[in-house]
Amino acid sequence: VVLDLEVRPPMVVEVIDGSPAQRAGLRRGDLIMEIDGRSTLTMPPEEVIGRLRGLPGTSVVIRVRRSGAEWTVTLVRELIGLRQTAFRLWGAVGYLRLEEFAAGAGEEVAAVTAELQRRGARGLILDLRGNPGGFLDEAVAVASVFLQQGTVAILVGRAGRRSRLDASPGGFKFTGPVVVLVDGRTASAAEMVAGALADAGRPVVGKRTFGKGTVQELRRLPGGAVLQLTVARYLTPSGASVEGRGILPQVEVETEEATFGTDDDRVIQTARRWLETRLGALLLRAA
Numbered sequence: 001v002v003l004d005l006e007v008r009p010p011m012v013v014e015v016i017d018g019s020p021a022q023r024a025g026l027r028r029g030d031l032i033m034e035i036d037g038r039s040t041l042t043m044p045p046e047e048v049i050g051r052l053r054g055l056p057g058t059s060v061v062i063r064v065r066r067s068g069a070e071w072t073v074t075l076v077r078e079l080i081g082l083r084q085t086a087f088r089l090w091g092a093v094g095y096l097r098l099e100e101f102a103a104g105a106g107e108e109v110a111a112v113t114a115e116l117q118r119r120g121a122r123g124l125i126l127d128l129r130g131n132p133g134g135f136l137d138e139a140v141a142v143a144s145v146f147l148q149q150g151t152v153a154i155l156v157g158r159a160g161r162r163s164r165l166d167a168s169p170g171g172f173k174f175t176g177p178v179v180v181l182v183d184g185r186t187a188s189a190a191e192m193v194a195g196a197l198a199d200a201g202r203p204v205v206g207k208r209t210f211g212k213g214t215v216q217e218l219r220r221l222p223g224g225a226v227l228q229l230t231v232a233r234y235l236t237p238s239g240a241s242v243e244g245r246g247i248l249p250q251v252e253v254e255t256e257e258a259t260f261g262t263d264d265d266r267v268i269q270t271a272r273r274w275l276e277t278r279l280g281a282l283l284l285r286a287a
Contacts, residue, residue: 001026001052005045009033009065020075026064033070034063053077053107055172056115085112086261093275094121095268097261098142101134101189106141110172113145117174122282123275124174125268126197127181129206129260133188136165136215143196144168146178151237152196155215158231165234167196177278179271182206182249188213194247195236204249205271213242 001021002014012030015022032040035051043051052060059076084105088095094116098109113124126146133139143152147167155163180194180202187210198204215232235241251274255266263269 003032003048005048008042009040010045010048016080019080020078024073024075026073027066029066031065032062033065034061034072036061056111057118079111079115082108082112084108087112087116089116089119089121090272091276092120092122092279093125093272094119094123095125095127097127097129098131098190100131101138101142103135103138105134105138106144109142110145113174114172117176121176123177123179123279125179125181125271125275126193127261127268128186128190128194129181129183129267130185131187131190132185133190133192133212136189136192139189139192140165141168143193145172146174146197146202147200148173148175150200153192154235154237154239155232156235177275177282178202179274180204181267181271182209182247183254183267184208184210184246186210186247191242191247192234192236195240195242198247198250199237203251203271203274204247205251205253205274206249206267207252207254208248209242209246211242211244211246213244 001012001016003010004013010032012026012028015026034040040048054060054077056077056079059074061072061074063070063072084099084102085108086097096112098105140152144167149169150167152165152167155165178197180197182194182204183206186194191209194204194209213233214230215234217229217231219227219229221227233243251270253267253270259265
């Protein structure tokens, strides 16, 4: 559902086809009076968004007003409008491909991973092949889905000052085994995530990554021009530099372009075999 957050209470301006809101009968012009029992009359826009959003399979209770009448509706959240990810499931092995680290990547990866887990995934393939990178904070958010705690990367400023980017302790956490896929087009923020997961013991499969270990800022100049400045470089949690070197997978394998992302993709096949073996061993240990 799309809301006008400039008015109080928030008003529905669009209901997405096939969404839980549409199935619940919400319409354009409806007013959202309460979210989980809390009045929206003085609720800030960011809190409205935060309370409505959540992981797939969880529910939210809203109170709706239309033409003077009010009633309560319970909506069960679903995956809607994915922009950066694609996913599949083979038995207990989930597959998630992330195209880039644009705004919202962390939230989308958390939602898709939670949905895969809800459908039965106990292991996950995170495909970062062809991912050129993106926003630094989204890289930290994505890595935080798979790291309980610890460092995602070390930033080194131009004066040599070091600072750590740590995984967020909150939010959804996937605790099953993970395999990361990379190739020569995996760069920047994608390499940061691959490096963090590799240092945390997650296998990396594919080909050596691009090797872009710098952080840029964009500054607008008079006249509309934009200046891109390198403000830092980053290291993996173990202190390894990525710049000009990339990340070398533990298992090197590549596939033909025609099979990329299909069941015949040799990189995916390698990751699936490792996960299926790992999951089988975990089951035997539990028995």
